[in-house]
Amino acid sequence: MTWRENFKIGVPEIDKQHKELCDQVDKLQEACTQGKGAEEVKKVLEFLASYTVKHFANEEAFQLKVKYPGYAQHKALHTDFLNQVTKLKKEATENGVNVAMVIKINRMISDWLVNHIRAVDSELKAYAG
Numbered sequence: 001m002t003w004r005e006n007f008k009i010g011v012p013e014i015d016k017q018h019k020e021l022c023d024q025v026d027k028l029q030e031a032c033t034q035g036k037g038a039e040e041v042k043k044v045l046e047f048l049a050s051y052t053v054k055h056f057a058n059e060e061a062f063q064l065k066v067k068y069p070g071y072a073q074h075k076a077l078h079t080d081f082l083n084q085v086t087k088l089k090k091e092a093t094e095n096g097v098n099v100a101m102v103i104k105i106n107r108m109i110s111d112w113l114v115n116h117i118r119a120v121d122s123e124l125k126a127y128a129g
């Protein structure tokens, strides 16, 4: 997902992390089009498993700080994503990565992040600055 300026919520640290996440999705999609999805998908899952823990924690801390009313629901979405990543990582380790797996992982990550950053995190704009 190509990063766009209008994805910004106005909190520099969080915006930087969202850009990094978008760049990872781009990298994964590029690898898929070059037929290198299987190699890249494992790296991206590893990356997401650690990076999103840190990113979600930052974002949730911001939500608490500004008394964002949707905090609990938003946190539940983050937890759900982390669980999905953990599950996919386990599946990839145990069964290896075939084309179907690459497509499934690519779709889950892209769809979730695109939707989340654009539709859910954008609500935080009103609380920034």
Ligand SMILES: [Fe+2]
Residues within 6 Å of the ligand: 059, 074, 078, 116, 120, 121
């Ligand atoms: Fe979020």
